[in-house]
Amino acid sequence: MLKTLLISMLLVGTLSGAAHASDTVDLTDESKARIRQTLTEQGYEVGKTKIEDGLYEAYARKDGAKLEVFLNAAFEVVRTERDD
Structure with missing residues (x-):
């Protein structure tokens, strides 16, 4: 029982980390082009x-x-601020 519980907890932790990683942003040439296209x-x-x-x-x-x-991370505008 304890072994099953530990394996389940490990899997949940691994899957949570993978889901979180997909929400991170990385500034590459591709992402810059996507930002430019979206905003243009x-x-x-x-x-x-x-x-x-x-x-x-x-x-x-x-x-x-x-x-x-x-x-x-989905290239959706979430906030806009004036830059005076």
Whole structure:
């Protein structure tokens, strides 16, 4: 019984780690292109991109405003801040 419980706990821990790993962001040429494409389709002019607090961050302009646009691992905009 104890052996089964330990194996179950190990599997749950392993699967949790794998799920968490898929939510991490990594700034590659491919991810930069995806960010640029996503934001351009939404009317942004995209400048520099980086990672901040586990999110993609893009410096962009829209309607004359300077903005910081934050995207999650699925390239969805989760927050936008003015960059005055």
